[in-house]
Amino acid sequence: MTGDVKAIEVVKLSKIYGSGNTEIIAMNDVTFSLEKGEVTGLLGPSGAGKSTLLTAIGLINPPSSGTILINGQTVMTGSVAHVNLRAFRRKHMGYVFQKANLIPFLTAVENVQLACEINDIPAKEARKKAAELLGYLGVADRMKNLPHMLSGGQQQRVAVARALANNPNLILADEPTAALDSVRGRQVMELFAKIAHEQGASVLVVTHDHRSLDVFDRILEMEDGILTERTH
Amino acid sequence: MNLAIRDIRHNWARFVLTSIGIGLLLMIVMGMGGIYQGLVDDAVLLINKIDADLWIVQHETRGPFAEISKVPLNLEDRLRSVPGVQSSRSFVSHTIQREHNGKPIRIVVQGLSWPDDKGEWLPLISGRNLGSAHYEMVADKLLGLNLGERIKLGKDYYTVVGVTSGMVSQSGDGLGFFSVRDALNIQFEVSGESVRLERQARKSRVLSQDIGNIQPALVERAQSVSSELPGLARPMVSAVLVKLKSGADIETAVSIISGWKDVTVYTADQQKEFLLKGTVDRARRQLGLFSALLVVISAIIMALIIYTLTLDKIHDIAMLKLIGARNSVILGLILQQSLLLGAIGYILAYYLGTILFPKFPRRVLVTSEGMLYLAIIVLMISIISSALGVWKAMKIQPNEVLS
Numbered sequence: 001m002t003g004d005v006k007a008i009e010v011v012k013l014s015k016i017y018g019s020g021n022t023e024i025i026a027m028n029d030v031t032f033s034l035e036k037g038e039v040t041g042l043l044g045p046s047g048a049g050k051s052t053l054l055t056a057i058g059l060i061n062p063p064s065s066g067t068i069l070i071n072g073q074t075v076m077t078g079s080v081a082h083v084n085l086r087a088f089r090r091k092h093m094g095y096v097f098q099k100a101n102l103i104p105f106l107t108a109v110e111n112v113q114l115a116c117e118i119n120d121i122p123a124k125e126a127r128k129k130a131a132e133l134l135g136y137l138g139v140a141d142r143m144k145n146l147p148h149m150l151s152g153g154q155q156q157r158v159a160v161a162r163a164l165a166n167n168p169n170l171i172l173a174d175e176p177t178a179a180l181d182s183v184r185g186r187q188v189m190e191l192f193a194k195i196a197h198e199q200g201a202s203v204l205v206v207t208h209d210h211r212s213l214d215v216f217d218r219i220l221e222m223e224d225g226i227l228t229e230r231t232h
Numbered sequence: 233m234n235l236a237i238r239d240i241r242h243n244w245a246r247f248v249l250t251s252i253g254i255g256l257l258l259m260i261v262m263g264m265g266g267i268y269q270g271l272v273d274d275a276v277l278l279i280n281k282i283d284a285d286l287w288i289v290q291h292e293t294r295g296p297f298a299e300i301s302k303v304p305l306n307l308e309d310r311l312r313s314v315p316g317v318q319s320s321r322s323f324v325s326h327t328i329q330r331e332h333n334g335k336p337i338r339i340v341v342q343g344l345s346w347p348d349d350k351g352e353w354l355p356l357i358s359g360r361n362l363g364s365a366h367y368e369m370v371a372d373k374l375l376g377l378n379l380g381e382r383i384k385l386g387k388d389y390y391t392v393v394g395v396t397s398g399m400v401s402q403s404g405d406g407l408g409f410f411s412v413r414d415a416l417n418i419q420f421e422v423s424g425e426s427v428r429l430e431r432q433a434r435k436s437r438v439l440s441q442d443i444g445n446i447q448p449a450l451v452e453r454a455q456s457v458s459s460e461l462p463g464l465a466r467p468m469v470s471a472v473l474v475k476l477k478s479g480a481d482i483e484t485a486v487s488i489i490s491g492w493k494d495v496t497v498y499t500a501d502q503q504k505e506f507l508l509k510g511t512v513d514r515a516r517r518q519l520g521l522f523s524a525l526l527v528v529i530s531a532i533i534m535a536l537i538i539y540t541l542t543l544d545k546i547h548d549i550a551m552l553k554l555i556g557a558r559n560s561v562i563l564g565l566i567l568q569q570s571l572l573l574g575a576i577g578y579i580l581a582y583y584l585g586t587i588l589f590p591k592f593p594r595r596v597l598v599t600s601e602g603m604l605y606l607a608i609i610v611l612m613i614s615i616i617s618s619a620l621g622v623w624k625a626m627k628i629q630p631n632e633v634l635s
């Protein structure tokens with residue numbers, strides 16, 4: 001019944017930074033949609049507007065104009081929000097960035113547990129779920145360590161686990177493998193594919209890493225704020 | 233999950249140091265309040281300890297603490313005839329500064345109406361109360377006199393037979409208790425030479441009048457001991473204190489004594505009122521204002537500390553907002569740390585205070601009521617001072633995670 005509802009639909013999305021002489025059009029009339037259960041790669045040179053697009057969809061950087069629909073629901077038109085953005089992020093979104101951005105005073109498992117608790121899962125259950133997620137991501141043995149005791153790859157996997165804590169419909173990842181070696185990077189990418197396919201989430205990954213392109217179901221390219229689809 | 237505790241556990245060294253700082257600050261706030269309370273308490277201490285119902289003082293004066301008051305010694309006997317009066321005794325009090333063992337010593341000489349009042353009510357920590365009408369004293373430990381020590385005041389030596397604790401005057405000097413006679417002797421002590429000069433002066437005054445020339449016996453009389461002269465007034469005391477029989481009506485006694493034209497009568501409460509509204513009023517207000525200022529400054533300092541603690545966590549708070557944490561989670565993190573800081577500071581202040589304050593030259597009185605007030609103040613400071621941090625936290629945007 002909901003099969004034809006897109007995970008995300010973006011219509012004529014634009015973002016202009018600054019004004020007058022210093023005006024930069026970072027995103028220019030971007031229109032596209034993402035299916036559920038699909039992992040999509042977003043490529044493009046530096047300054048193309050990839051992060052701008054990702055943060056706009058992620059509801060943390062409002063666009064100048066255009067419409068964002070998530071699960072068929074109109075969430076934003078221009079910079080006007082139609083829902084409580086924070087609550088919406090809590091329920092539907094998962095984020096992974098280049099840096100893991102773990103809370104430094106919480107252990108690996110606590111970082112994930114916190115995300116579960118923020119989603120109203122009771123503490124005990126949250127703990128169990130966090131441990132399971134860390135197991136799923138292969139860092140169960142480092143559960144009780146603080147972030148600074150983990151390697152970059154381990155931190156990033158904890159960050160992915162945290163992004164999965166609320167069973168999101170949409171996972172947005174901005175260069176998640178940039179700080180990792182190629183083997184670890186590949187593992188994280190495969191993980192995203194696994195999550196998309198197993199859990200039916202829609203995953204959008206910004207990457208410069210051309211070696212893992214085969215992982216993606218679909219590839220989008222961006223240049224000078226304009227989005228195009230690469231056809232195989 | 234409690235974020236506040238986990239953050240503290242992670243940065244415990246900084247938190248401990250900050251708590252010590254807050255603790256020291258709160259100790260000063262507590263000390264200031266204690267000095268204020270000590271001043272007020274010292275001022276009314278004697279009135280409370282003496283526990284008289286009525287204070288009878290010189291007509292139209294406000295009593296011995298506010299100004300000079302002189303009433304005749306025999307007022308004591310007159311008052312005993314008033315219905316309802318159980319006992320009456322003289323009150324003599326004056327401050328002297330003498331030298332003892334080469335060091336200056338300030339004593340508030342306090343007369344006890346021997347033999348009715350031997351000082352049974354004094355809070356002795358060693359020795360006994362007065363056992364004879366002369367040459368004994370009970371000294372407060374603040375005077376630094378030891379039991380059995382002899383001190384020369386005027387012509388005579390007085391032996392310390394008892395030591396009290398906490399008996400100080402409104403100006404913080406230690407009290408020394410003597411019989412009224414001794415107290416008056418110490419006050420009106422004059423040298424042999426002045427006695428001789430005074431007698432000579434009396435002789436010439438008598439001789440300068442007709443009657444002196446006619447009656448040679450009168451000249452002789454004028455030169456004798458003062459106390460033998462009917463024409464000379466007896467020494468005066470500062471006030472006379474009355475204790476009423478239990479069940480006696482205070483209003484009746486007051487209205488009878490008020491009818492006497494040479495004295496004025498006050499209740500003990502009125503006496504206290506005069507002290508607090510008069511003598512120590514300025515000092516009291518000064519300290520009160522200073523304490524209030526300290527509370528405000530503590531609040532500002534604590535606000536700045538909480539604010540910097542929040543600045544350190546901007547990135548984490550942005551992350552919390554990004555993953556959708558409610559404001560209550562973020563508010564809890566800041567407020568709980570603020571409250572914990574306040575609570576630890578409070579406990580530290582209390583313990584440091586109990587060690588340090590007794591070593592101060594004047595009394596720093598920290599009552600349990602005072603501690604309760606301080607607890608409320610600390611609670612308010614903790615809440616108010618976290619406002620700045622909370623305000624900052626609320627302004628943080630989730631995309632600051634990326635910066």
Ligand SMILES: Nc1ncnc2c1ncn2[C@@H]1O[C@H](COP(=O)(O)OP(=O)(O)OP(=O)(O)O)[C@@H](O)[C@H]1O
Pocket residue numbers: 017018024025026044045046047048049050051052053
């Ligand atoms: N906050 C901002 N203020 C002004 N200009 C900005 C801001 N953020 C991005 N830009 C500009 O917008 C354009 C797109 O930036 P964006 O970060 O989206 O690029 P990107 O594709 O993610 O690049 P990279 O691969 O280097 O991360 C750039 O020209 C950038 O300078």
Ligand SMILES: [Mg+2]
Pocket residue numbers: 050051052174
């Ligand atoms: Mg980018």
